[in-house]
Amino acid sequence: MKDDNFLKENNARHLWHPMGHPGDSLETPPRIITGAEGVYVHDIDGHSAIDAVGGLWCVNLGYSNNPIKDAIAKQLYDLPYSSNFAGSTNPCAIEASLAVRNMFAEDGMARVFFTSGGSDSVETALRLSRQYHRLRKEPTRTKFLSLKKGYHGTHFGGASVNGNNRFRINYEPLMPGCFHLPSPYTYRNPFDETDPAALAQKIAAIFEDEILFQGAQTIAAFIMEPIQGAGGVIVPDASFMKLMRDICDKYGILMISDEVITGFGRTGDWSGARHWGVKPDMMCLAKGITSAYFPVGAALMSEKIAEVFEKDTTGEAGIYHGYTYSAHPVGAAAVVACLQETLRLDTKTNAAARGTQLFEGVKKLADKYDIIGDIRGGEGLMIGLEIVNDKATKTPMDGATMARLHQATFEAGALVRLGMHNVLMSPPLVITEAEVDGILTALDRGFANV
Numbered sequence: 001m002k003d004d005n006f007l008k009e010n011n012a013r014h015l016w017h018p019m020g021h022p023g024d025s026l027e028t029p030p031r032i033i034t035g036a037e038g039v040y041v042h043d044i045d046g047h048s049a050i051d052a053v054g055g056l057w058c059v060n061l062g063y064s065n066n067p068i069k070d071a072i073a074k075q076l077y078d079l080p081y082s083s084n085f086a087g088s089t090n091p092c093a094i095e096a097s098l099a100v101r102n103m104f105a106e107d108g109m110a111r112v113f114f115t116s117g118g119s120d121s122v123e124t125a126l127r128l129s130r131q132y133h134r135l136r137k138e139p140t141r142t143k144f145l146s147l148k149k150g151y152h153g154t155h156f157g158g159a160s161v162n163g164n165n166r167f168r169i170n171y172e173p174l175m176p177g178c179f180h181l182p183s184p185y186t187y188r189n190p191f192d193e194t195d196p197a198a199l200a201q202k203i204a205a206i207f208e209d210e211i212l213f214q215g216a217q218t219i220a221a222f223i224m225e226p227i228q229g230a231g232g233v234i235v236p237d238a239s240f241m242k243l244m245r246d247i248c249d250k251y252g253i254l255m256i257s258d259e260v261i262t263g264f265g266r267t268g269d270w271s272g273a274r275h276w277g278v279k280p281d282m283m284c285l286a287k288g289i290t291s292a293y294f295p296v297g298a299a300l301m302s303e304k305i306a307e308v309f310e311k312d313t314t315g316e317a318g319i320y321h322g323y324t325y326s327a328h329p330v331g332a333a334a335v336v337a338c339l340q341e342t343l344r345l346d347t348k349t350n351a352a353a354r355g356t357q358l359f360e361g362v363k364k365l366a367d368k369y370d371i372i373g374d375i376r377g378g379e380g381l382m383i384g385l386e387i388v389n390d391k392a393t394k395t396p397m398d399g400a401t402m403a404r405l406h407q408a409t410f411e412a413g414a415l416v417r418l419g420m421h422n423v424l425m426s427p428p429l430v431i432t433e434a435e436v437d438g439i440l441t442a443l444d445r446g447f448a449n450v
C-alpha cells in the first residue's frame, strides 16, 4: 500500500465517484477510510466514528464478522470462480440458494436468481415479470408502475421506475411505459394530507385510477420499497402495502417488493413485506445478503411465477439474462456464512429494539433543534431527519449547512449520511445500546455546532 502522502495527493484525481460532481470531489477530496472494526470506521487522519450508515445500509453485521471473512478466504482457495450459466454450478451456489429461499419462504418466495447487486436484482425482476406475462399469453403487459421518492438503482430499467428526478433527468429519455404514483410521504404531498392512513387510501385510489386509465392488460408489475430508503426514509402507514397488494391482485399485476435495504432484518422483521403482512410476487435483494463483505444480489420469485416458467413447453421460458458473476462461488460462500450469522445473532430483534431507542432519541433532538422539520422511523434501524431552515415554510436546508452538520457530527463521533437535506441513518444491526447512545450524543453536538 502506498503511503498517506501518495493517497492524499492522488485522491479523486483518477477516480470518478458515484453520486457526486467530479469537480466537487477534486475541490473537496473525499474522506479516506482506512480501516474499520465492530461498528466503527477509521479515517486516514486518525479519526474514528460510529458508522451510523452501516456502509450504505449494508454492513448489517458490522465490520468484524470472522465467520464471513473465513468463508470467503477459504472459498478463494477452493474455487475462486466458476460460471453459473445454465449447464454449470458450484457447491456454494446450491447451498446459498437454499439458504436464501428458506429465509424468505414465509414470504412465499420459492426460487432464487443471483446477481451482483441491487440494481441487477431490480433489472432481473422487471425483465422476468414481462417474460412471465408473455408466457401466460398476455404479452401486452409490459408497463411498470412505481412510487415517487422510490429508489431502485441505476440501470436503465431501475432508473425508469425511480421516483427522484436527480437520478433520472441527466439520463433521459428513460424506458417508456413507466408511470409514478405519489409517495406515502406525509410531510410533503400534493394533498396536504398529514394522516398516514388517509394518505394511503388516496394513493390507492390514484393507483386504481391509473390502472383503469392505462388498461390493466398493459401493466406488468408494480414495484415498491416497503419503507422508502434513499428517498428519505419514508415510512408508510401499516395499511399501505396491503392496499397496494390487493389492487395488484384485482388487476393481475405482479407486486415486486424491492427489499434491497429492508431485507435481512432492518425493519425488525426478516423482510419489509413481512413487516407489513404482505406476500409479494417477487423480491429484490442485495446489501444484507452478504453484509457487504462481497457484492451479491438476488431476485426471488414466488411459486406462482416459478410454475409458469418451469412448466413451459414452448421453449419461451429460457432466461436469456444474467451476469458473469451470478452465483459467484466466493459470493455464494459469503451468502451462506452471512445468513448463518444473521440467524444466529437474530439481528432483526436487535434492529427492532435499537431502532426504537434511536427513534426515541431523535425525537428528543427534534424538540431541542428547530431545524429538524420531520423525523421518520420507528420501524427498525432506518431513521430519517428532514432538515429545514424554517419550520413554517418547510424550506429545505441549504447544502453548505448540511455539509457543516455532517462534518460536525463526524467530528463528534458518528458518521451519518446526507440525502439532499435529509440526515439518513441505518447503522449495523448488531449495534449496542451504548453505541446508539453514542450516535445520539454525536448528533446532538453536530446540531449544536451548525
Ligand SMILES: Cc1ncc(COP(=O)(O)O)c(C=O)c1O
Binding pocket: 117, 118, 119, 120, 122, 151, 152, 153, 154, 225, 229, 230, 258, 259, 260, 261, 286, 287
Ligand atoms: C431499494 C434499493 N433498490 C436498489 C438499489 C440499488 O442497489 P445497488 O446500489 O447495489 O445497485 C438500492 C441501493 O441503495 C436500494 O436502496
